[in-house]
Amino acid sequence: MAGDFCAIVLGCSGGPRENNLSGYLLYPCQDPNQLLALDAGTLLGGMDVAHARHHLKDFDLTHKELTTVGEVLLHKLKAYVISHAHLDHICGLVSASAVDMRKSIVATDATIENLKDHIFNWVIWPNFVNEGRTPYLSHYHYVHVPLEKKTAIPHTDFSVEAFLLSHPHEYPSTAFFLEYHSSVMLYVGDTSPDSFEDSKHLSQVWKHAASILQEGRLKGMFLECSVPNEEADKIRHGHLSPKTMIQELAALQQQAGVSLKGLKVVVTHRKENFSSHSDNFDLIEKQLTELNHLEIKFIFPSQGDRIVF
Numbered sequence: 001m002a003g004d005f006c007a008i009v010l011g012c013s014g015g016p017r018e019n020n021l022s023g024y025l026l027y028p029c030q031d032p033n034q035l036l037a038l039d040a041g042t043l044l045g046g047m048d049v050a051h052a053r054h055h056l057k058d059f060d061l062t063h064k065e066l067t068t069v070g071e072v073l074l075h076k077l078k079a080y081v082i083s084h085a086h087l088d089h090i091c092g093l094v095s096a097s098a099v100d101m102r103k104s105i106v107a108t109d110a111t112i113e114n115l116k117d118h119i120f121n122w123v124i125w126p127n128f129v130n131e132g133r134t135p136y137l138s139h140y141h142y143v144h145v146p147l148e149k150k151t152a153i154p155h156t157d158f159s160v161e162a163f164l165l166s167h168p169h170e171y172p173s174t175a176f177f178l179e180y181h182s183s184v185m186l187y188v189g190d191t192s193p194d195s196f197e198d199s200k201h202l203s204q205v206w207k208h209a210a211s212i213l214q215e216g217r218l219k220g221m222f223l224e225c226s227v228p229n230e231e232a233d234k235i236r237h238g239h240l241s242p243k244t245m246i247q248e249l250a251a252l253q254q255q256a257g258v259s260l261k262g263l264k265v266v267v268t269h270r271k272e273n274f275s276s277h278s279d280n281f282d283l284i285e286k287q288l289t290e291l292n293h294l295e296i297k298f299i300f301p302s303q304g305d306r307i308v309f
């Protein structure tokens, strides 16, 4: 049976491998034309892998002169929803901007300022967007998303609501609630646990998520877990580990007063460590599985996967 939302994994690691950085396509299973990219660290390379695995079949393709990946990029994808301007979340979008047209870049003012000043500035890359240093080539248009206020995503039936997250050195990252016909998906960008920065940012996200959860409208979540527990304990780190991820999800459950049992949570941003005997991807999966007293349905993605929520 079709679910509410489908996702295609373009890239799922937290680096450093440049061909598998954070990027997810999200669409209502019933209407794949309403296609969003949630971050775009890896974009076309991830679509190639998904296509090779026959996971782009939901898209009704009509432009015979284009390849499948070309048509999905140019004619299906409507907007890039960007959590923050770190390279591992934008590389694919920047690289595609030379040929890509008519897309929204949906982000907070802080992220848009960073893209304008440091990426699309005619120094690092031509200005393919519609604000910042002139001339504007306007392949993309910025959609400024105010914090904690529902905003429509142009050319789709989606709305988005953004919440600030803590990333080290007071760098602004974002969590997005994506809503389509009352169903909601939560995408959480890179974040410290609240305990690390003595912040309340995640607890604000959980407060909002709790009410949606109580109404039975939260269909799933993308949440980062970058490093295994040992690494998080050793170096102070602006990311979640299995231990802090479970603590945060327990805080959500407590806030909501509703069991998280069976909630689908896609584990994003695991960082590769090159160890031949203790692979971080496996270790994070093992630790999260052991700590999972909440009985959440964790999904450990691979590039090119198709996920149904």
Ligand SMILES: [Zn+2]
Residues within 6 Å of the ligand: 084, 086, 167, 190
């Ligand atoms: Zn980051």
Ligand SMILES: [Zn+2]
Residues within 6 Å of the ligand: 014, 022, 086, 088, 089, 190, 269
């Ligand atoms: Zn990152």
